[in-house]
Amino acid sequence: MAPSIGFFTRVLDDASAPERYRIALDQVALAEQLGYRTAWVAQHHLDGAEGGLPSPFVLLAAAAARTSRIRLGTAILTLAHEQAARAAEDAAVLDAIADGRVELGLGTGGSPRTLSAFGEDAAHRRAIYDAKLVRLRSLLDGSADVELYPRAHGLADRIWQATFSAEGARTIGAHGDGLMLSRVQPPPIDLPAGASPPRVWDVQRPLVDAYLEALPAGVAPRVLASRSVVVVDPAERRSVRALAEQGIGRQLEQLQGVTPGSLSIDELLERSETHLGTPAEVIDSLAADVVAAGATEVSVQVHSVDPHPAIAARSIELFAREVAPALGWKVGHRLQEERHVA
Template sequence: MTGTAQRPQRLGFFTRLLDDGSALDRYRNAIDQFARAEEVGLDSVWVAQHHFHEGEGGLPSPFVLLAQAAARTSRIHLGTGIVTLPLEEPLRVAEDAAVLQLLSGGRVELGIGSGGTPSSFPPFGHESGDRAAIYDRHRETLVAALRGDELTSDGGALYPAAPDLLGAIWEATFSAAGAERIGRRGNGLMLSRTQPRKNWTDPTSPELQEAIVDAYLAALPEGVEPRILASRSALVVDTEAEAAAWVRRGIDRGRSFIDAQGLEVPAGVSDAELLAWLDVHIGTPEQVLATLRADTILARATDVAFQPHPIDPPHAAVLRSIELIAAEVGPALLDWTPALPAPAHR
């Protein structure tokens, strides 16, 4: 471990928009969840982008949704987690982000990455195996536009200008090598809620992410403050009886995932051990705090964002979890206090 991140920390809410219901239900619920996150003092909200596969994520157009969120909120930061940059025209990403930055009063956090469901690439004219090379080209174009470089033969540049977004770029990676590159660029590091693992005896996700954080911090240019976002799966409820019901759902979904991956779980593994391996935290504030305190990455992160996936409970349960995270989990777990209430937004 080569260092820790700056203090105080920031706390956020992350969603893949997987609520039961129609697409419109998902979008309306997400906006309500963002408004509740601001009301209870969270610092940021983050949305994932997915194409074609509504069971993996419900939002193909993050900037459109976040523009509506900007209209419903006044303080909370609005993040993309992530824009799948190989599938986007990078100049259009720059333009959309710049407009959102203006409309939101400078609250955009621009998370980008190369990931995405492999089958989503061919409809956009790309092969999944080319994603890394495409990502690098598109990232360079995006940065050049945000920097204000001339883009046309007659001197045209990004309009509206958004040079401040250069300091709000985050990149996602699963590897130490990727983290080193992100660090050299001085961008924020986005850590997934879980790390890919093939065997029950593999190191835990936090253990694997220690090396990723180390590589990132070691590569940061002198004078650049670290930005490390750790996404984590948590559903916080009021009673142990509620928790038990959601634990059963988490176990059922977890076993389906494990079976689909062809993984072998040793006989006699408890529900608690299985949830820990799946990096899922479910329970009352006290129960969730007990499991999260084993996660060494949280002390090193500048930003932590909790998401309800893969439990994906109903909207009301998500709202209550946001409230309990802000009131009881965040202050006890992190160097964090709720932000002052936002002024009435009209």
């Protein structure tokens, strides 16, 4: 089955907080018009340079008021920072406002600094997350010792979890949750110095296999592949590539120790798993991604290029109108046909 398409934002535009949120809401509305299935937003705490949205339910409630079809998801809600009952209530209220369109993506997320600010011990982040997930799930599915209001009709079946490991993917599958795959994977610990890491789809294939093997019988798989995609008109190609060279170069210097200026722009794009270019170029590069092709949804984002909002909006449009259809991925009317049949 071909994947549907989603839109993802870290809310990182070079603008004030009010303007960042206005841009994000405009992008969600545009994505709905163009036939995207889901709009996903990331949560980050206490660091506007890492991500501009600490309160995803608030922004998604505003998005719900401006839209009627597109699904609205967290990617991810950093659950270790949250109070489980509060998160369950917020998710349930949002789902009521959005007429059942919420997708609840969860993960550990955060840093020792942010966890400490929320009164949690980063040394026990995994255990904290696991305990809060059990409580959240019980509140959403009605098995808790208290009754949630409003009731979260079906929301427990729309939980997704993020992971970087096959073991984590196996656990997610065993629970029947959706699997969220990142746009990049941490490089293998045994990777020789100076060597190029394997492509993201080669690293993620074992995760998908482990997830599918653990999925209970009768539960439909849900695999979300997030990818960095910037589609441009030919006239904008040179300037956006120059912008990408700066942004990706800084990122790879920080994360992988890449010496500035040591890689060409094409090498930077490959190393960062960024699909940037004209529609024909992006079609060609994404065609090699077997994990994306086999996912149930591919969610595209412009990070780490982070171009001007007008370029980002044009990329959202070009991806839906030219790239996704050429790859056979589901856009607009095909989604409506499937919903009608269901």
